[in-house]
Amino acid sequence: MQIRSSLFAGAALALFGSAVATTINVPGDVATIQGAISAASAGDVVAVHPGTYLEHQIDFMGKAIRVTGTDPTNPQVVAATVVDGQAAGTVFYFHRGETRQSVLAGLTITGGLGEGYPNNRAGGVTCRDNSSPTIEHCLIRNNAAGGGGGIYAKDSAPLVTDCKIQNNQVEFRGGGIYCHLAPMEIARCTIVDNIAAFGGGITCNDCMPQIHECDIRGNYGSTGGGGIVCAAANPSIVNCMIVENDGGAAGGGFSLAQSNPLISNCTIANNIVSSSGGGAFFSESSPTFVNCIFWGDAGGEFDVYSGTPTANYCDIQGGFSGQGNIQNDPRFVAPATGDFHIQPTSPCVDRGTAMTAPSIDFDGDPRPAGSGIDIGADELFTAICDLQLTLSDYPATIPRGDRLVFKATVANSCDSSLDFDSAALSVTGPAETQQSLYDGAPILFAPGAQSTYTVGLQVPLTVPLGGYRVAVGIYRSGELVDNDDFTIQVVE
Ligand SMILES: [Ca+2]
Numbered sequence: 001m002q003i004r005s006s007l008f009a010g011a012a013l014a015l016f017g018s019a020v021a022t023t024i025n026v027p028g029d030v031a032t033i034q035g036a037i038s039a040a041s042a043g044d045v046v047a048v049h050p051g052t053y054l055e056h057q058i059d060f061m062g063k064a065i066r067v068t069g070t071d072p073t074n075p076q077v078v079a080a081t082v083v084d085g086q087a088a089g090t091v092f093y094f095h096r097g098e099t100r101q102s103v104l105a106g107l108t109i110t111g112g113l114g115e116g117y118p119n120n121r122a123g124g125v126t127c128r129d130n131s132s133p134t135i136e137h138c139l140i141r142n143n144a145a146g147g148g149g150g151i152y153a154k155d156s157a158p159l160v161t162d163c164k165i166q167n168n169q170v171e172f173r174g175g176g177i178y179c180h181l182a183p184m185e186i187a188r189c190t191i192v193d194n195i196a197a198f199g200g201g202i203t204c205n206d207c208m209p210q211i212h213e214c215d216i217r218g219n220y221g222s223t224g225g226g227g228i229v230c231a232a233a234n235p236s237i238v239n240c241m242i243v244e245n246d247g248g249a250a251g252g253g254f255s256l257a258q259s260n261p262l263i264s265n266c267t268i269a270n271n272i273v274s275s276s277g278g279g280a281f282f283s284e285s286s287p288t289f290v291n292c293i294f295w296g297d298a299g300g301e302f303d304v305y306s307g308t309p310t311a312n313y314c315d316i317q318g319g320f321s322g323q324g325n326i327q328n329d330p331r332f333v334a335p336a337t338g339d340f341h342i343q344p345t346s347p348c349v350d351r352g353t354a355m356t357a358p359s360i361d362f363d364g365d366p367r368p369a370g371s372g373i374d375i376g377a378d379e380l381f382t383a384i385c386d387l388q389l390t391l392s393d394y395p396a397t398i399p400r401g402d403r404l405v406f407k408a409t410v411a412n413s414c415d416s417s418l419d420f421d422s423a424a425l426s427v428t429g430p431a432e433t434q435q436s437l438y439d440g441a442p443i444l445f446a447p448g449a450q451s452t453y454t455v456g457l458q459v460p461l462t463v464p465l466g467g468y469r470v471a472v473g474i475y476r477s478g479e480l481v482d483n484d485d486f487t488i489q490v491v492e
């Protein structure tokens with residue numbers, strides 16, 4: 001089947017508006033990140049190219065700008081784009097009332113050294129005085145401070161998403177993150193191998209942060225709280241894996257003092273302590289656990305010094321009274337090698353309550369899957385098998401007026417016959433267009449079958465130059481089955 005299309009026809013009529021933010025390249029346009037921020041205006045982008053930048057106390061100056069590596073979702077590029085504080089101070093310092101419109105993305109932040117009490121700066125990123133930026137896709141590692149090795153937030157509500165916070169060390173609280181009077185949000189972060197006296201992973205002090213879909217693992221709190229410490233704090237903690245932390249004297253997973261948080265759909269497993277409460281230690285605390293697994297923690301799961309913890313629909317080793325609780329081996333996939341997802345035979349499958357359950361799980365899978373909510377951070381989810389579309393053999397650049405040709409392969413790697421009945425192409429970039437490639441009788445693929453189609457497109461001489469994304473989707477009764485895309489530069 002040869003599919004032809006007059007791509008880009010009418011594209012000149014579909015031009016985007018012309019309000020374009022300025023991009024300031026570091027070091028191409030300005031040598032330093034701070035220099036580029038000083039030159040930027042609201043809406044601008046400071047694009048930090050791979051390299052090592054020896055800077056500290058970098059100040060956004062209250063600007064709603066984006067300071068970003070060149071490819072934040074590519075871990076290799078993030079690891080190669082390094083801002084090193086060289087132990088001269090905190091690396092990024094937000095203190096001028098920044099909002100979530102001030103974005104720090106895709107950088108490695110390392111070598112910071114924060115001041116201790118009373119000035120309190122993080123090693124990596126400090127947010128103080130009502131400064132609440134967005135920090136995303138950053139690798140924050142090998143920083144040190146008095147409290148808050150990776151991030152310290154006080155009187156501020158930053159959003160921290162998709163970051164890895166690793167190997168930071170503090171003398172006192174919050175090896176990875178210390179939030180103090182800070183209603184911050186921490187989502188989809190990996191917080192691993194950080195060290196503190198209290199709260200190896202995270203310390204929450206006097207605040208109600210939201211912590212969800214985080215992997216809190218291998219942290220060490222020498223005098224308590226390997227994973228998370230709450231001190232007069234009631235965070236919402238949902239869909240987190242809190243595993244393999246070392247709580248020193250007490251509280252491998254959690255150590256709670258004067259705190260009554262709601263903790264839902266978390267897996268607390270294989271944490272260790274030298275005395276008791278490998279799962280959690282409670283002092284004047286009455287938290288509520290719902291849909292949580294406490295399993296394999298040293299020294300017993302709960303150590304209740306004072307307070308009345310509640311647990312419902314939980315799987316707790318050794319048992320704990322409460323509605324819907326069980327005490328059966330949760331059948332993790334491979335706990336010895338750190339995989340605390342549940343197997344299909346797990347007794348936790350479909351045994352939770354919908355009452356506090358979120359609509360996704362630790363992995364971002366839909367929750368519930370199957371007939372009910374699963375206990376723990378993981379919802380057992382098997383993706384439905386369907387046809388796969390893959391685009392290939394496309395060039396990186398194409399001159400205007402040339403014909404773009406590429407291949408589209410549809411494959412059935414499932415055990416049943418599957419079909420699609422339409423295919424469509426879209427182009428986005430300086431100009432945009434949509435085009436039907438096929439719309440007709442269902443094309444059937446037996447198990448193991450695949451077909452490769454050639455797609456040919458004429459690029460008009462009048463199309464604007466620049467980077468375009470070309471996407472193809474295949475559909476069944478109007479529902480997307482699969483899609484794929486590539487980027488291409490249109491040149492003279
Ligand atoms: Ca389920």
Ligand SMILES: [Ca+2]
Binds near residue numbers: 361362378379380381
């Ligand atoms: Ca899952």
